[in-house]
Amino acid sequence: MIHTRPTLSQISKALDLSISTISKSLSDSPEISISTKQKVQEFARKCNYRPNSFAASLRRGYTKNIGLIIPSVLNPFYAKVLVGIEKHLDENGYKLFTSISNESAEKESHYLRFLGSGYVDGVIICVSKETAITNKYQHINTLIAEGTPLVLFDRISNLKKCDSVIIDDYKASFKATEHLIINKKCKKPIMVSLIHQLEHGKLRANGFIDALKKHNIPTKNSIITAATIEELSSKIKLALQKNKADGIYGANDLALEQAMTIGNRLQTNKIAYTGFCNNSKTGWNTALKIINQNAEKMGKEAAKLVLERIKTTNNKEFYTRTITAEFV
Known part of the structure; x- marks a missing residue:
């Protein structure tokens, strides 16, 4: 034996x-x-x-594996996207290899080189913050040029020859801001953001500003941005204490949560909140209405797209699917 x-x-x-x-x-x-x-x-x-599945895949010419690269596993949004991707792939007989870039372009590039070495049939990726801010996509374009099907999700880029899954960031932001103005009677709403350098963060800011303009509310000093939680906290505290903001729209999860934390500490019960949030911490405020990005559905659509791309012979047309964000 x-x-x-x-x-x-x-x-x-x-x-x-x-x-x-x-x-x-x-x-x-x-x-x-x-x-x-x-x-x-x-x-x-x-x-x-x-x-030996790898040896078998070499003989077959395909692996039945898909690679996924996400910026963080701590953000509930990415965790829910992962669930949607994994579920759809499992239903279709594929396995998922997951890597975490930690917002590093170098790590992202390393994982793409590994995945592109014959270990997967396609890649799903939310590009790192470093890649998006520097606008340097050579490592991703190299993978695409080698013929590996690639699907982007969430963060918008100018990459060509790949499919993508997004939400309408501008529309969702505009609707949430109008909720503060119309339903909560806010006269001095502010927006707080940690993603102002990213394209989808800019779209959300545009939606906020345009909603203020529509209702003839001054836009000067209405957006608070920061690179760190600590910086954002001090700015929010100042806005609530001195500028008398009466509503806060969070452009991303961490910004909204931080605003609610500061508001609770200052006991500002008259502040109305809304924004993007995929976290159960919204239970702090049962009256809170938030933008649900339908992360699991986004993951499912990304998985569908990459499997469709693997099977198709049409490499000239690429698609962007827009998931409807719910205001709940």
Whole structure:
């Protein structure tokens, strides 16, 4: 009996059968007699044989694996996107390899080189903040040029020859701001953001500003941006204490949560809140209406797109699917 993880060659020698016969028996080929297949399969089971999936993928020309790169696993949004992707891929017989860039272009590039070395049939990615801000996409364009199907989600870019899944950031932002103005009677709403350098952050800011203009509310000093939570906290505190803001729109999860935390500490009960949030911490305020990005649905659509791209021979038309954000 073989005591280490066996190979086809070792099983072949142990049973005095050709490697081809062993392989076909393990694949339940009708070319091999039932008795031989039973003999080989039973021996393989006792030896704890497991097929080399990478070697098999080289023979087949496909892996049935998809790579995913996300900026963070701590953000509930990305966790929900991952659930949507994994569920759809599993239903279609694919496995998912997940990597985390931690907003680093270098890490992102490293993972793309690895995934592009024959380990996956396609890649789904939300580009890192560093890549988006510097607008340097050479590492992604290299993967695309090599023929690997690629789907972007959430963060908008000017990349071509790839599909993408987004939401209408401008429209969602405009609607949330109008909620503060019309339903909450806010006269001095402000927007808080940690994503002002990213394209979707800019779209959300545009939606906020245009909603203020529509209702003849001054826009000067109405947007608070920061690079860190600490910086944002001090600015929000100043806006609430000195500028008497009466409504806060959070352009992203962390910004909204921080605003609510500061507001609770200052006991500013008259402040109205809204914004993007995928976190259960919104339970702090049962009256809070938020923008739900439908992250799981976004993940499912990204998975659908990459599988469609793998199967298609049309490499001239690429698609952007827009997921409807819910105001709940």
